[in-house]
Amino acid sequence: MTETILDQFQAQRPLLFSVAYRMLGSASDAEDVVQDAWLRYSTAQPADVRSPKAFLTTVVTRLCLDRLKSARASREAYVGPWLPEPVVTDEQPGPERSMALAESVTLAFMVLLETLSPEERAVFLLREVFEHDYADIAAMLEMTPANCRQLFHRAKERIADRRPRFRDAAAAKRPLVDRFVHAMREGDADEFATVLAADVGFWSDGGGKVPAARRPVHGREAVAHMLAGFHRAAPASGVDLATVSLHVADINGEPAMLLRIGGRLDSVYSFTTDDAAISAIRVVRNPDKLLYLERQLTVH
Numbered sequence: 001m002t003e004t005i006l007d008q009f010q011a012q013r014p015l016l017f018s019v020a021y022r023m024l025g026s027a028s029d030a031e032d033v034v035q036d037a038w039l040r041y042s043t044a045q046p047a048d049v050r051s052p053k054a055f056l057t058t059v060v061t062r063l064c065l066d067r068l069k070s071a072r073a074s075r076e077a078y079v080g081p082w083l084p085e086p087v088v089t090d091e092q093p094g095p096e097r098s099m100a101l102a103e104s105v106t107l108a109f110m111v112l113l114e115t116l117s118p119e120e121r122a123v124f125l126l127r128e129v130f131e132h133d134y135a136d137i138a139a140m141l142e143m144t145p146a147n148c149r150q151l152f153h154r155a156k157e158r159i160a161d162r163r164p165r166f167r168d169a170a171a172a173k174r175p176l177v178d179r180f181v182h183a184m185r186e187g188d189a190d191e192f193a194t195v196l197a198a199d200v201g202f203w204s205d206g207g208g209k210v211p212a213a214r215r216p217v218h219g220r221e222a223v224a225h226m227l228a229g230f231h232r233a234a235p236a237s238g239v240d241l242a243t244v245s246l247h248v249a250d251i252n253g254e255p256a257m258l259l260r261i262g263g264r265l266d267s268v269y270s271f272t273t274d275d276a277a278i279s280a281i282r283v284v285r286n287p288d289k290l291l292y293l294e295r296q297l298t299v300h
Contacts, residue, residue, distance in 0.1 A: 008052040009038050015053070015130075016060045018101070022125050023064035024071075025084035025110050027292040033063045057130075058140040061122055065141075068118035075114075079208030081216060083282050084110040085289040086251045086268045088296040104129045105253045107270040107282050112159045123148050124155035173273045174248065177255040180271070180278060181246050184257070187231025192224035197277040202226065207286030223281070251293070258297075265294050 016037060020030035037059045041052070049055045075082055084107055103109055104125065113121050122141060126132045127148075134145040134152075141148065176195055183191035202223045206212025217223055234241055243262040248255050257269040268290065272280035284290065 005042060009041055009056065012053055012056050016056055018105075019057060019125065019130065020060050020064055021087065022104055022110065022113070022129065023061070023121060024067060025114070026289075027085045027087050029067060031292075033060055033067065036063055054136070054140075057126075057132075061126065061140050065118050065122055068121070079206070080212055080214045081203040081205050082114070083107060083203065083205035083284050083289070084252075086256065086270065086284050086293050088293060089250055089253045100129045100131075102253050106272075107252050108272045108280060109163070110252075111282070112162055115158060115162075116155050119143075120151050120155040120158070123151040124159075127152050128156070171255075173271065174255045176273055176276065176278060177248055177257065177271055180269075181248060181257050184227065184231070184246055184259075187228045189224045189228035192227050193220055195278050196220045196223055197274060197279040200277075200279055200281065202281045202283070204283040205286050205289065207288065209287055210285050212283070212285050249297075265290050265297070268293065 013034060016034045017030050020033040021027055024030055024033070037056050040059050041049070041056055044055065086107065087105075089105060104113075113124075116124060119141065123137055126137045126140065127134070132140075134148045137143075137148045138145045143151075179191070179195045183195065198220050199218065200220055200223050202213065202217040204212040213226075217226055231241075234244070239261060245260045245263075247258055249258050250256075251258075251268060251270060254270065256271065258265060259267045259269065267283050267285040270282045270284070271278050272282075
């Protein structure tokens, strides 16, 4: 059977989405970029396509760079902390095979990538995560290999000190997350304190569309008090606790807590753990950022 250009594209789609999602931090934008890549691929001259993988990866990377550069102003004007869109990864298709790939999809790591320039981000991901050589990266970005090396080392140094320790066994974090969920159900500040690190940080992304902390909250006592307060304040804000459901799912390669109110996905709690305690909590509440995840959960 003759392979069609659509077959060639579909074979690369998981990889293309993986690149675009890590570049942009947005699953919906990544889907748009992949679709744009298909349109360009389907109209490309055969002589211009030496390798479908190389051609499509180049197109996706350049489209992502354009989007990142144009998104800078909107990111700076964003209300409160900006967090990536969460995605389901328990049965994630595509090349989630190496530790570097698994680490790079966690929310904690993707937040770190935001500290890089678009070009540094592209070079770092293509080299560190997707294992391209400098010659290939240089061709994709229309740079010299020497420039790519410089960008890579600059990016690596920039995130090295803040890079969380990543452990491959996400299942080892599950008991800690289960204890957090139990504390959330009870609204028990004392129980929260048993699972939180002394210097725990809390970030909440509501995007100005729903209530969320506008600034990070730090410290075990402050975070535990705030979390317990959510439970106490729910009835006063019109939330019937009987309609609230909490469960754990594999989101961005790690166990996360999904909070639903009346069946509607309200927020996703992502956790960074260190030394048997939760050291960071990132909560995505912006409803626009939950649409892709909700579609994934419906399919699952």
